[in-house]
Amino acid sequence: MVTANPATNAVTTTNIPRFRRGFRFQWEPAQNGHVLLYPEGMVKLNESAGAILAEIDGQRCVRDIVAVLEAAFPQADALESDVIEFLEHARQQHWIELS
Amino acid sequence: MTALASSLTEQKQASVSPPLWLLAELTYRCPLQCPYCSNPLNFAQTTSELTTEEWASVLRQGRETGAAQLGFSGGEPLVRQDLGELIAEARHLGYYSNLITSGLGLTKAKVDDFAQAGLDHIQVSFQSSDPDLNNAVAGSRKAFAQKLAMARAVKDAGYPMVLNFVIHRHNIHQMNDIVALCERLGADYVELATCQYYGWAFRNREGLMPSRAQLEKAEYEVNQNRARLLDEGSAMKLIFVTPDYYEERPKPCMNGWGSLFLTVAPDGTALPCHSARLLPIEFPNVRDKDLKHIWYESPGFNHYRGNSWMPEPCRSCDEKEKDFGGCRCQAFLLTGNADNADPVCSKSPHHDRILAARQAAECATASIEDLTYRNDSNSRMFFRG
Numbered sequence: 066m067v068t069a070n071p072a073t074n075a076v077t078t079t080n081i082p083r084f085r086r087g088f089r090f091q092w093e094p095a096q097n098g099h100v101l102l103y104p105e106g107m108v109k110l111n112e113s114a115g116a117i118l119a120e121i122d123g124q125r126c127v128r129d130i131v132a133v134l135e136a137a138f139p140q141a142d143a144l145e146s147d148v149i150e151f152l153e154h155a156r157q158q159h160w161i162e163l164s
Numbered sequence: 165m166t167a168l169a170s171s172l173t174e175q176k177q178a179s180v181s182p183p184l185w186l187l188a189e190l191t192y193r194c195p196l197q198c199p200y201c202s203n204p205l206n207f208a209q210t211t212s213e214l215t216t217e218e219w220a221s222v223l224r225q226g227r228e229t230g231a232a233q234l235g236f237s238g239g240e241p242l243v244r245q246d247l248g249e250l251i252a253e254a255r256h257l258g259y260y261s262n263l264i265t266s267g268l269g270l271t272k273a274k275v276d277d278f279a280q281a282g283l284d285h286i287q288v289s290f291q292s293s294d295p296d297l298n299n300a301v302a303g304s305r306k307a308f309a310q311k312l313a314m315a316r317a318v319k320d321a322g323y324p325m326v327l328n329f330v331i332h333r334h335n336i337h338q339m340n341d342i343v344a345l346c347e348r349l350g351a352d353y354v355e356l357a358t359c360q361y362y363g364w365a366f367r368n369r370e371g372l373m374p375s376r377a378q379l380e381k382a383e384y385e386v387n388q389n390r391a392r393l394l395d396e397g398s399a400m401k402l403i404f405v406t407p408d409y410y411e412e413r414p415k416p417c418m419n420g421w422g423s424l425f426l427t428v429a430p431d432g433t434a435l436p437c438h439s440a441r442l443l444p445i446e447f448p449n450v451r452d453k454d455l456k457h458i459w460y461e462s463p464g465f466n467h468y469r470g471n472s473w474m475p476e477p478c479r480s481c482d483e484k485e486k487d488f489g490g491c492r493c494q495a496f497l498l499t500g501n502a503d504n505a506d507p508v509c510s511k512s513p514h515h516d517r518i519l520a521a522r523q524a525a526e527c528a529t530a531s532i533e534d535l536t537y538r539n540d541s542n543s544r545m546f547f548r549g
Contacts, residue, residue, distance in 0.1 A: 087285055087324025087352070089260055095182045095230030102260035104285040104326050104353060107184065107233055159399045 080163040083123035182230025183426040194240040197303030199535035200365035208543035216246040225455035227257040234259040242269035255282025267314035275317045287326040293341040326353040332372040339385040358407040362439040364538045371530035414490025414506035421468035439493040477511045
């Protein structure tokens with residue numbers, strides 16, 4: 066129940082993110098986008114949020130996820146700070162947990 | 165269909181977004197008798213329930229129409245022996261499925277079986293943090309102990325856990341105890357839902373509605389607990405639904421009529437919300453029409469879409485896009501005409517009815533025993549001439 070204080074333990078490149086139990090990420094054709102589903106609620110994700118969360122598999126660390134995204138979007142500049150910023154938001158929302 | 169008619173249909177569909185939520189009220193049967201139940205007063209008149217096959221078809225059609233969230237509700241959905249089968253079908257279709265239960269009829273084995281079948285979440289309702297008050301409100305002597313055991317089983321099985329407390333004048337003083345109980349049980353979300361006055365709760369409003377002083381104290385205590393939980397880094401979230409009877413502007417009910425929510429009642433009646441059955445509007449049945457047609461084409465679902473139906477003061481109001489004139493059921497219950505502005509709004513010519521209810525709450529003396537309990541024999545009083 067009690068997790069780390071949100072003010073500390075910010076996301077680092079070596080953390081392995083996974084979805085918190087009860088949170089399901091999936092593609093919804095009717096909404097033409099990715100959504101995050103949780104008890105009695107749903108967040109519609111924009112394209113970049115969807116692309117980042119799609120790489121979370123509970124195995125790969127943040128550094129690997131950044132590498133996959135940079136390979137998939139070669140026209141984009143370095144993505145590390147954007148990815149970390151978004152994952153930090155996702156952590157504070159309690160969508161994901163880190164190990 | 166002519167080309168013109170078909171293009172008109174497409175245009176209409178484009179302006180109406182898909183139903184994202186499907187609430188499957190599997191049955192009106194329930195072992196408890198809570199006097200604030202949202203089921204219709206005459207629920208005992210509904211004896212025909214959709215079959216397993218019919219529900220499976222409703223779930224398929226709902227998913228095809230765009231629904232992603234699914235609630236299994238009632239009555240008590242566990243009364244249906246085919247619940248496990250429907251859970252498996254829901255998972256297969258890609259729904260996020262929520263079981264909304266009193267916990268009565270649940271067993272540890274069922275909690276585990278349902279997880280296996282793909283149920284995502286179980287919400288257990290409580291009536292109080294105190295066993296005696298809980299059981300008095302529920303009209304069942306064994307309810308509290310069973311709820312505690314099932315909340316623990318839900319947690320042990322690894323589900324996310326939402327605990328729901330319906331709040332009224334007889335338990336609103338228990339906020340600190342309720343939050344403490346939920347922390348002990350390891351809840352992820354706690355819904356402190358003040359009674360909404362529809363169905364049985366409308367009938368019992370005088371005996372349920374808290375006074376303003378009670379409400380303000382409760383709000384203070386909830387805010388104190390929120391600050392403490394945040395401080396401790398707890399992920400437990402408190403959701404406090406305050407009663408709209410103490411507001412000056414109405415709630416944007418259901419986020420607009422026929423905009424997100426689709427309820428299917430036990431007999432297959434499709435409704436834009438679970439209270440709408442009380443309105444003098446003809447609603448379609450899933451036994452006659454498919455859900456897509458019901459959502460986009462039926463007169464019942466189109467009745468209050470948009471704002472061309474609004475009379476004054478809503479028609480010329482600059483907030484009409486924000487609150488859609490409030491709740492149609494509340495307008496009907498309090499003014500006799502569902503077109504009227506929700507009387508919660510201080511601009512409504514019927515706002516005095518809300519003020520009178522607040523006044524009554526200041527000097528109410530009814531005890532729990534004076535409430536009309538939700539059970540078959542009381543329900544029959546409402547349809548036997």
